[in-house]
Amino acid sequence: MNPVMKKSFAILSLSAMITAGTAYGVRSDTYATALMNGNHTVSFSMKEEAKKLQATGVITSIRMDGDHALIHIQGVGTDGLVLNVDKDTVFQMADGTKLSLADLHVGLTVLAEHSMVMTMSLPPQTPTSKVTVLDAKIQKDLMGTAGRIEEVRSENKDDLRILVKGEGLTESSPSEVVLILTKATAIVDKNGSKVATSKLVKGANVIGFYGPALTKSLPPIGTAWKIVVADKEE
Incomplete structure (x- = not known):
């Protein structure tokens, strides 16, 4: 050790x-x-x-x-x-x-x-x-990226994507990733309490968790399982 x-x-x-x-x-x-x-x-x-x-x-x-x-x-x-x-x-x-x-x-x-x-x-x-x-179920093989939101893309209310740049939290996690948010994506603060989607703005500090299925594009694209808004409360 x-x-x-x-x-x-x-x-x-x-x-x-x-x-x-x-x-x-x-x-x-x-x-x-x-x-x-x-x-x-x-x-x-x-x-x-x-x-x-x-x-x-x-x-x-x-x-x-x-x-x-x-x-x-x-x-x-x-x-x-x-x-x-x-x-x-x-x-x-x-x-x-x-x-x-x-x-x-x-x-x-x-x-x-x-x-x-x-x-x-x-x-x-x-x-x-x-x-x-406290989650309803275990979700194996999740990856994570912690960093800042560099871009928010939204074609309509049901199509929201964020580009996160920072550091990967696991060996296989990229430091830069585009995450697609769905109705099932949980958006929470560092304590796990729900927060509004409106908190996901350019410049916000977040930690994104997503499944192992990523596109081969640069940056890769995946579906967000949970987004933690890491900005400290004012």
């Missing part, structure tokens, strides 16, 4: 450190654990670690490392939140149907139950106990 990934998963071993403190006779409700993150130290008690928060967002990347993974939601780059998940994390659909980590993919809107404890990195990382998929 490279140094970056080691730091990323360091937080997952905190419970062992807490156990060690208890073994030495320290009261479990006051024992403080310190997490090193770069030049910063984050200290917390078992009570703090046990408390849970919830966050919703669209998955923009999943980095695997054995039974562990880093799931980035609510943005790309230094934006958003990274969920540290492992074999003890529960994965499910909104109706309770069980899932596995392997079922998750970019583009899914999820509700995460995670610890109050977070690293001071950008984006922050946090241990996650449950991930619930």
